[in-house]
Amino acid sequence: AQSVAQPEDQVNVAEGNPLTVKCTYSVSGNPYLFWYVQYPNRGLQFLLKYITGDNLVKGSYGFEAEFNKSQTSFHLKKPSALVSDSALYFCAVRTYYGNNRLAFGKGNQVVVIP
Amino acid sequence: IAGITQAPTSQILAAGRRMTLRCTQDMRHNAMYWYRQDLGLGLRLIHYSNTAGTTGKGEVPDGYSVSRANTDDFPLTLASAVPSQTPVYFCASSDSDRNTEAFFGQGTRLTVV
Numbered sequence: 001a002q003s004v005a006q007p008e009d010q011v012n013v014a015e016g017n018p019l020t021v022k023c024t025y026s027v028s029g030n031p032y033l034f035w036y037v038q039y040p041n042r043g044l045q046f047l048l049k050y051i052t053g054d055n056l057v058k059g060s061y062g063f064e065a066e067f068n069k070s071q072t073s074f075h076l077k078k079p080s081a082l083v084s085d086s087a088l089y090f091c092a093v094r095t096y097y098g099n100n101r102l103a104f105g106k107g108n109q110v111v112v113i114p
Numbered sequence: 115i116a117g118i119t120q121a122p123t124s125q126i127l128a129a130g131r132r133m134t135l136r137c138t139q140d141m142r143h144n145a146m147y148w149y150r151q152d153l154g155l156g157l158r159l160i161h162y163s164n165t166a167g168t169t170g171k172g173e174v175p176d177g178y179s180v181s182r183a184n185t186d187d188f189p190l191t192l193a194s195a196v197p198s199q200t201p202v203y204f205c206a207s208s209d210s211d212r213n214t215e216a217f218f219g220q221g222t223r224l225t226v227v
Contacts, residue, residue, distance in 0.1 A: 006156075034215055043204060043218040044157075051213045090157065094210075101172065102147060102208070102216055106156030 002027040002093050004105035011110045019081040021108050023074045023091030033074040034092040035065055038107075044090065050074060061085070081112045117141065120205050120219035127195045127226050135190045135222050137205030143217070145210040146188040148172075148180060150201040151221075157204065163188055164210070195226045 003026045013019050025031055032051050036044040048059025055067040065076045074091060088109055094102045118139040127133050139146065144165045149157040149172075159172030163182040177199065179191045188207075192199055202223050208216040 032213055036218075043220045044206075044216075046215040046217070049213075049215050092216075101159060101162055101170070102206075103159065104149070104157040106154070 002095055002103045004091050004093050004103055006091055006105035006108050008108055011108055012113060013081045014113050015083055016080050019078040019085065021076040021089050021110060023105060024072050025074060025093040027093055027095045029095045032094045033067060035076050036090045036092065038088040083112045083114050086110055086112045118205060118207055118217050118219045120222050122222060123220060124223040127224060129195055129197060129226055131195050133192045133195055135203055137188045137219060138186050139207040140186065141207060142185060143207035143209045145208045147206045148190045149204045151204060152201040197226045200224055200226050
């Protein structure tokens, strides 16, 4: 079964500094990888995905992520964090072997300090 | 309707009562999912459906049942509500054949008393 690990509970970063949120995954076969963001009392909003092709994918709000197959990682990055980026971030993985189960990590709280 | 809609958005329920959470999507997505979000535990999959007429168990299916009579609707039923069933519930859908991302509803906040 597929699984996702987001090792840090909370990521603190100063406004203007680079932001990185870590994600590693475990699947059988090729992974389909996703990042979502959740603001307080809201549903999840899609940021970006890796399906195939270029390992560096760019998404909404200036975020990007790099797929690294050898390290089974898909870290989310933003070159310059904004206070408005403070939210809960989720990594998710899916593979298709007779089912479409989409597995999420436990999430990382990002706090951008003004 | 545009996207995916959950109802109700919040509910207070007496322990032992039966409750059905509704989820409807208008995107003709084949796959649908129900997740529960508990503080510190992230999102855990309760049940999922690859296509109309089929369902499967996720990580935490006990105490819940689902049905998928058609493409658009994927209701989740709590047979007998217990206080541990008080997370936020999220429904989602995706077009897995086209590898689209999952689209989420706004969530249902359930309080069992």
